[in-house]
Amino acid sequence: MTDRNAIRQWARQQRRALSPQAQAEAAKAVARQAMALPDVRQANSLALYLANDGELDPALLMDSLWQAGKQVLLPVLHPFTPGHLLFLRHRPGSPMVANRFGIPEPPLDIRQLVTLDSVDLVFTPLVAFDDAGHRLGMGGGFYDRTLANYQGPVVGLAHDQQQHPALPAMAWDKPLGLIVTPGQIKRFRT
């Protein structure tokens, strides 16, 4: 755990050190690369996230997905099952509320819920990744638990600076299907 926490500190420092200009360029490059992926072109319903703490900002990608007529979903903390996420439909200008971590999310509305079997692709934020497709998150295990039995593509979005030589993976870690950074697109599985 100490190992993993030390790597989290290092990677968060790496991404926070990026200038606003570097962040903006990275967001543009990742949006362009992601939109060209066959997995994304084929998907109708895709889960995304809102950037926090220097994460690769997928806002441009979200706009492109909307323009392509796709359904965009955002994660919401599960109201009953601790440590799990639900995915809700998100449209341009939809209202948002702060969750208990202070992170904006769509207000819980069962009519906007899309169950995982109808989610075609999940983009995840991450703290660090490696060239075997291991993913290190913030330490809450939310995506690991939520996606444990998910069969669709799980696509990590990140800055190249968040790549680690070899992450210590745990049995419960959900592996990435693909990683997209400004400098690379790499497919690990599916």
Ligand SMILES: Nc1ncnc2c1ncn2[C@@H]1O[C@H](COP(=O)(O)OP(=O)(O)O)[C@@H](O)[C@H]1O
């Ligand atoms: N599928 C799962 N079932 C039960 N507990 C899980 C599962 N996935 C993760 N956890 C728990 O969540 C905690 C955080 O997981 P970790 O992988 O370290 O976080 P992160 O993926 O955010 O970096 C761990 O203590 C782990 O036991």
Ligand SMILES: [Mg+2]
């Ligand atoms: Mg994990």
